[in-house]
Amino acid sequence: MSNLYIESTPSEVSKADGIHLLTFSTPNGQKVQILLEELALLYGVEWTTTIINFAQNEQKEDWYLRLNPNGRIPVIVDNTSKGNPFPVIETSAEMLYLAEKYDKDYALSFQDPLERSQMIQWLFFWHGSGAPPYGQLWYFGNAKEKLPAVIERFRTETLRVFGVLELRLSGKNSDEQPREYLAGSGKGMYSLADIGAYPWVAKWEFAGFEKKEMEDFPNVLAWLERIEQREAVKTGTGDKYQKKP
Numbered sequence: 177m178s179n180l181y182i183e184s185t186p187s188e189v190s191k192a193d194g195i196h197l198l199t200f201s202t203p204n205g206q207k208v209q210i211l212l213e214e215l216a217l218l219y220g221v222e223w224t225t226t227i228i229n230f231a232q233n234e235q236k237e238d239w240y241l242r243l244n245p246n247g248r249i250p251v252i253v254d255n256t257s258k259g260n261p262f263p264v265i266e267t268s269a270e271m272l273y274l275a276e277k278y279d280k281d282y283a284l285s286f287q288d289p290l291e292r293s294q295m296i297q298w299l300f301f302w303h304g305s306g307a308p309p310y311g312q313l314w315y316f317g318n319a320k321e322k323l324p325a326v327i328e329r330f331r332t333e334t335l336r337v338f339g340v341l342e343l344r345l346s347g348k349n350s351d352e353q354p355r356e357y358l359a360g361s362g363k364g365m366y367s368l369a370d371i372g373a374y375p376w377v378a379k380w381e382f383a384g385f386e387k388k389e390m391e392d393f394p395n396v397l398a399w400l401e402r403i404e405q406r407e408a409v410k411t412g413t414g415d416k417y418q419k420k421p
């Protein structure tokens with residue numbers, strides 16, 4: 177047995193023999209949940225899942241920190257690789273890992289190096305510039321102690337980032353026409369770049385933004401509508417990933 181697992185590791189994790197996902201259905205968890213559901217529909221990819229108990233801070237327990245020293249979800253463990261089980265942390269790295277392994281027809285990623293670079297740019301954009309202020313807005317917005325200047329800072333920054341997505345999708349400044357998706361030539365193609373940002377942006381109402389504010393981003397709203405209709409998106413954000421009582 178590899179030293180990745182210890183006595184307290186749940187057996188469903190240590191005994192898994194394929195791809196194993198450890199998640200909780202937050203926007204970060206949903207990125208990887210959606211991608212796996214897309215890969216299941218496209219290629220019949222199978223995996224097993226452990227829903228992490230946030231109420232008990234399970235993601236900070238010793239056994240979990242062996243898989244992800246950062247103590248956050250999601251994590252995937254690839255038990256199909258040669259040698260020891262291979263853990264992958266950080267959502268964007270997990271998505272790239274899964275796409276490289278399974279998306280042989282480039283249905284959700286790109287073969288062309290420049291289009292692939294665009295996909296990675298927008299994936300990193302959300303990972304580095306979108307999720308951090310949005311996550312802090314979420315945290316400070318729900319904190320007991322209200323710090324108006326802090327909330328305002330992260331609120332304004334999140335709106336600014338929505339504006340960046342709007343500029344990209346509107347096609348202004350770069351393309352001649354609006355785009356349907358963040359990466360790819362012409363109108364673009366649904367890819368990891370969209371899956372990375374979607375579950376966060378889709379929660380705008382929950383995060384306290386108003387319809388009137390969002391009307392400044394018509395191309396983002398149309399992009400959300402386009403993506404939310406996908407079967408894999410419905411499953412990846414749905415009941416399947418709620419902890420059973």
Ligand SMILES: N[C@@H](CCC(=O)N[C@@H](CS)C(=O)NCC(=O)O)C(=O)O
Nearest residue numbers: 202203204247248249250266267268
């Ligand atoms: N940069 C990380 C962020 C992961 C992250 O922040 N996950 C949150 C849920 S959205 C989490 O595990 N929070 C629990 C905690 O901080 O203890 C990634 O992209 O994987």
